[in-house]
Amino acid sequence: AIQMTQSPSSLSASVGDRVTITCRASQGIRNDLDWYQHKPGKAPKLLIYAASSLQSGVPSRFSGSGSGTDFTLTINSLQPEDFATYYCLQNYIYPWTFGQGTKVEIK
């Protein structure tokens, strides 16, 4: 199975900061990568699909980039509602695999 390695596993940031989360695949996955936001007690929410396409309704401060093995999720001007855990998901080949998550906490 393809392993997805996210970094960092957690970070502390302030409102207004720019945050970058990376995800590395153990083998090439083209651009078959999505990013999800997950808050406790709620269902996960799709932010970015196909590595760089913004899901409808998601604020433009979220952006994604990358292809092959290295991917990045960027949050420009972090907002209070952005404090959550973020996951990448490869849907290139089965079994699909999530990264281990990055928890974004308030500094």
Added chain:
Amino acid sequence: EVQLVESGGGLIQPGESLRLSCAASDVTVSDNYMSWVRQAPGKGLEWVSVIYSGGSTYYADSVKGRFTFSRDNSKNMLYLQMNSLRSEDTAVYYCTTLGSGDYWGQGTLVTVSS
């Protein structure tokens, strides 16, 4: 409005079986690929299984041979039959249109413990 409602979770002993259900509305399960995703307590998200519109299924290595994903098109229902349950299967299980839209149920908790 699309709704996915899971049911069937509960406390079960290791080695036993349990069947989860997912009732879908405003989305036709036979026209989409539908997945189960789980989250163990204090852990991250784990993709479990998918069923394609054509009926093909795929599974995570951790559940292959023990879990079976099926659907009833006439009832617009999905099912996850879980056999030989282990303590590490303890998790909230979500039914979702993962990869085919962004709709999720509220999740159902499965606790495997003696």
